[in-house]
Amino acid sequence: MPGSVFEAGRCLIQAPHRLFFMGGLGALMVGMLWWAPVLVMRWAGMASAYPVPAIWLHAWLMTVGVFPFFVFGFLLTALPRWVAAPPVSPLIYRSMAAVLYAGYALTVVGTLAGIDFLMAGIALTALAWALGLGVLMRCVLVARAPSLMHARWSIIVTAVGCIGALAGLGALGQARQSLFAAMPTLALWGFVGPIVFVVAHRMLPFFSEPMIADYRRYQPVWSPPLVVALSLGHGVLAFNGHHAWLFTVDLPLALITGWHALRWRGWAASHVPLLWSLHMAFAWLPIAAVLSAVQSLALFAGYGAVLGLAPTHALGMGLATSMVFAMVTRVSLGHSGRRLEMDNLSVLCFLILQLAVVARLLAEVTAGHLRWLFLFVAIGAWFEAILPWAIRYGRIYCRPRLDGQPG
Template sequence: MRDSRFPSRPEALAQLPALLAAAPHRLLFLAGALAVLTSMTWWTLQLASLRYGWAHWPQPPVPPGWGHALLTVYGMLPLFMFGFLLTVFPRWLDRPALPRRRYVPVASAVFGGYLLAHAGLLGSLALLRAGVLLIGAGYAMALVTLAQVLHASTARQQHAWSCLAGVAVGGAGLAAGLAALFGAPPAAMTLALRLGVFGFLLPVYFSVCHRMIPFFSGNAIAGYRPWRPRWSLPLAWALLTAHVALELAGADAWRWLADAPLALLFGAHALAWQPWRARRPGLLLALHLAFAWLPLAFALYAWQSAWLLASGRMVLGLAPLHVLTIGYFGSMLVAMVTRVTQGHSGRALQMGTLPWVCFALLQGVVVLRVRAELGPDGYRWLVLAAAGWLIAFAPWVLRSAWIYLTPRVDGKPG
């Protein structure tokens, strides 16, 4: 007898739009999963065309690094972030779940704009501009929705305020990137990317970790005392602001004044959260392992800056940035999204084989990307790192997409 939880194929196709719109994370996580492969497929082919001289590969209408960074920072990763925030904000703030009309337009605008902008990277500046404009419209809707949830709540929750501030900075950074696409000086794109990484992605990621890692650890470890100091989020914001200000001022040799304290701050959290007690379950261990990349990234940033001050030479190149983006952002993406996906689909809170394979391979991608900065023939290693990302993520994306496209296994709504 057919399991009534899983409709026949015609029924499933007819019900698919409603199923995808049943919860913010379904639609936006699916879009993010597809974006993970879209971003790196284009980037792998673009890098290969530069390394191997593919004369007929269509070149982007802007510097390739701009296209890669802008759409990764403001398109790919935020799809997951908006899926998470639009799901948890009402829960954090004791408000009812958001209706579909508040999150479906966000998903449609951000993902639709992301795809349009990627089409523009194949040679059309008009499509690239239109896509980024549409992404910006999605940001505006998300920001208004999150702000209204926070305004309606009597609980002035620190993590919600920090995440909302990050999204607001992200909107400003995206506007700066859009200005660069319409002819503003290149400094506008530099501002966009600095704000995107250090004023948007990192504060939101850290705010979520600050709340959720101690919470998950306390649920899984007997006798665990969550450590979640209220002073650390404002301090992180202040130091990250200093990091961006020093970079924009061209004072990279003095950036260690912000980066060394950031390394100590994040390292203190990593140790206080006691990862050695988090070996089971695997989902919890993955969260702690992913977070460990964050203090390491800023230790590298601090060393790079101090070395520049002492010797006048910039070493490590973009290695610290990619330890941060691939190591921390990428690994935490796999760990946190897998955790939410398992729980919100009625499945056991286990990491599973495919997520572990993705997570493990991603650690190797970090090594490949750092090698590209530190030795000869960097473009060859860039191609290998980009292809490695695709190999790592493809099975995880397929598994995740299947979950988002099918009903919960426990028969519950959502």
Template sequence: MMRDPQPRAVDLSTEPFPTLFAAPHRLMFFAGALAVLTSMSWWALQLAAWRFGWIGWPTPPISPVSAHAILTQYGMLPLFIFGFLLTVFPRWLNRPALSRAHYIPVAGAVFGGYLIANAGLLGWPWALSLGIEVMAAGYVATLLILGNVLRAAEQRPIHAWSCMVALTVGTAGLLMFLAYLFGASPVLMPIAIDLGTFGLLLPIYFTVCHRMIPFFSGNVAANYVVRRPAWSIPLVWALLLAHTFLELRGHQAWRWLADAPLAFVFAWHACAWQPWKSTHPGLLAVLHLSFAWLPIAFVLYAVQSAWLMFGHTAILGYAPLHIMTIGYFGSMLVAMVTRVTHGHSGRPLQMTAIPWLCFVLLQIVVVLRVRAEFGAHQLTWLLIAACGWLVAFLPWVLRSLWIYLMPRADGKPG
């Protein structure tokens, strides 16, 4: 029988950056912030090499588009997700906080593997494979750690189960990609990419929003009605599985059967969470604004699918996908991580100038990326959008890194 994870008293004063290791969110968010710039820097350089015909730019061992999808979905964004879950999962389940012996190895494996894999994109297949192996070890360790917390809990809310299922699906997707790298069927690549989007990221993002947005809003807004319908998480899971099945089977013309209900469910939540009562403070408003991108993305997914059903060719390209990934995932990343960072560093729960700048610029990046799907000069617009991401995030990343290295402003531990 495995023991419950117990926090251990450690003298942090002897370490070079003692506060960085004081809590899982500090270390994992620090790594995630660096990854935000790493992934998009490589992608911007790759786009520039295509656009300007650079001679000698190293060719990655796999399709650059696939590499971009895999390492952002399984490396960049999950660093923030793991940092969040390793912090809040025990709180959700009324269990003791996790110790450094739990979260430091996870951070080292996922971030270290991510960096090695990115180095592999410079033309070294062995490094890409090694990096994914190390990342996968971090995923498995996270499943075991959180699984033990869930097993020891007396109450197991649906939010915890949903996150565990998503992490399991994500681990399976990453292992499929690893198998592809070692010579397995090429069909595993699109499966891994779709599982990363619709089996890992979107379910966890929606689950966290389902729990946290009404909670944050109810703590601030007057006359607020907290709505967390028990039916919506299982329904979203079922519809996402249907979306993924239809996509992978090549039935995009029938995908509207899942996408239209998803658009309705997400729109219902966007309204049920009463954003008109949550316009202040800004740190709360941006959560609602970020979520608004999700129903828009699935309306466009449904339109694209219905258009195909009537015998037409696709007209929206990757616009729905990037409205979701940049608009929803990216904006919610800024909103949620800023809130957690401020709250857990003893700072006021306010949207200060740099987070606002990042958030506003990111909305422009969404428009630029959608523009790249239409008209001429696609590579130019893709490159502009990628550079726009870097411009938007650079000040936010530098500020966040500084906060994670500094003690709490209120003098409390953590």
């Protein structure tokens, strides 16, 4: 047993994607295991005591807490290859991962143990984020590739996320809880959404070209900066409370991302689950923008927030979690020497995840017992989708590559 544990640990630290993706899988599960009892207590009418309101902590854990693991796991693996830079040093990525693991763990502990632990966890998360940002910038500085567009925009968006983490820490330190509450929204629209678009802009045409007949890559140079600007504009407007004006950025964002979804022809990949899952995940970005625009127009017209948190969950659960699922599956298979084929279990889990997203959106437009029904269906489906998938790929990270290659 000690030998097998040692071997699993040795395999886990052999590549950035293994170490960071494993942390991300754990963070996803811990974050939702933390949230599920809160929902049950609310349904039962029981009060809960936390350093700040539980819904703000949930938003923080599932955005600023979870996604850095997956973003850095991917970028520390892929970005050096994009720019023809040397691989990231094991000492650097292992040290950074240790800080990020500790930051998430302390943040979770702080939700129960008090504000000091919470701030310590967020401080470590911000530190890991800053270290990762520095590593990515160094890759670009020594780059030998002719095009650095996707690398540069990935770094810009990652910097926005780092600023958000630092701002959240500052808000807690100054006891400005309303500012802390706004940080996850800024992180979701200013970091998570844009980084998914930039990566999709780089990878989806590349993945699709050999799999779809008569495929032509569509990667216009104007769209990454425009989408980043519009998404960040949404985050800034929401951060400042101007929700009735979000349609000014959401409508063009929906048009641009919807146009890309059409041009990337995801429907033509119906025979390749590993590819159509990526396209389906991306489709949640224009859907989220449309939902946000509808809600903004309703607020502008004086009807109130008719969709509640539906746009937020379309972006967070729909786009981000689905894209994490699909991209992590592909990267994990490719970098473990396995065939690039999504097995039936993974396909089923992905489809159940889509059911969870739809149920969560329906919970925002219903009331009473029906709302609670949809909420519990959503969280139940979420666990049914993520748990077996996380176990399946978590085991891969603790085993050597099948082809005997390093990494």
